[in-house]
Amino acid sequence: MLQGARYEHAEALRAASQQLGIEVEVIHLKMGKQVDSHLDCLVLPGGESTAMRKASESESLLGAIYAWMDEYPLRPVLGTCAGAILLAQPDSAYEPFIRTGIARNAWGRQRDSFEAMLEVNLEVPDGKDVEASADERNQFNHQPLPVQAAGSESSTEHFHGVFIRAPRFDQSTIECNQVVHLGKEAVGVLDGSRLALTFHPELTGDYRFHRWLLHRA
Numbered sequence: 638m639l640q641g642a643r644y645e646h647a648e649a650l651r652a653a654s655q656q657l658g659i660e661v662e663v664i665h666l667k668m669g670k671q672v673d674s675h676l677d678c679l680v681l682p683g684g685e686s687t688a689m690r691k692a693s694e695s696e697s698l699l700g701a702i703y704a705w706m707d708e709y710p711l712r713p714v715l716g717t718c719a720g721a722i723l724l725a726q727p728d729s730a731y732e733p734f735i736r737t738g739i740a741r742n743a744w745g746r747q748r749d750s751f752e753a754m755l756e757v758n759l760e761v762p763d764g765k766d767v768e769a770s771a772d773e774r775n776q777f778n779h780q781p782l783p784v785q786a787a788g789s790e791s792s793t794e795h796f797h798g799v800f801i802r803a804p805r806f807d808q809s810t811i812e813c814n815q816v817v818h819l820g821k822e823a824v825g826v827l828d829g830s831r832l833a834l835t836f837h838p839e840l841t842g843d844y845r846f847h848r849w850l851l852h853r854a
């Protein structure tokens with residue numbers, strides 16, 4: 638919770654928990670000492686991965702997160718955009734947490750950011766219809782983008798992808814499951830319990846990836 642689209646993820650987790658009818662406690666991690674065995678799952682948000690690495694230094698947050706992932710390999714992690722970069726390119730002390738190459742800013746500059754329909758191939762639990770409370774979004778004036786929400790919940794379906802100065806997986810180096818595609822290109826990969834997406838699901842009103850995370854936890 639140091640940088641990037643973090644409040645949106647917190648809201649999305651709350652909405653997803655309501656859809657699943659379960660209770661969650663969302664913990665805003667800012668210091669390494671908060672990262673302990675009580676955490677069931679983790680979100681690494683999008684934003685700016687270099688800024689995140691730097692911002693986390695003083696309180697050793699990222700190092701603690703990597704150590705936690707190393708210690709609890711079965712606990713699910715969702716990394717979006719910059720978060721996907723942090724999963725694929727951890728500190729040299731660790732092997733990549735998702736086995737794929739990734740190139741930063743590989744779609745171009747900020748103005749080359751785009752939205753596109755994606756194909757999802759990931760088993761996700763259904764959720765009942767609920768509105769996100771949007772407290773924190775409102776506080777920071779971060780409103781969900783007015784994109785189309787998901788319709789049915791079959792195994793292959795469309796998802797409205799929001800790509801903001803996004804990275805790209807180096808397609809020939811992907812050694813894990815490809816679960817989201819833009820045309821022929823994989824933009825979402827699953828490696829064990831780690832899901833890395835190069836787009837921003839938390840900016841839409843479609844919380845299926847957050848439901849996946851909570852369901853798997």
Ligand code: GLN
Nearest residue numbers: 683684685686718719741
């Ligand atoms: N360009 C950013 C980076 O390299 C990622 C962009 C994003 O998370 N929206 O870290």
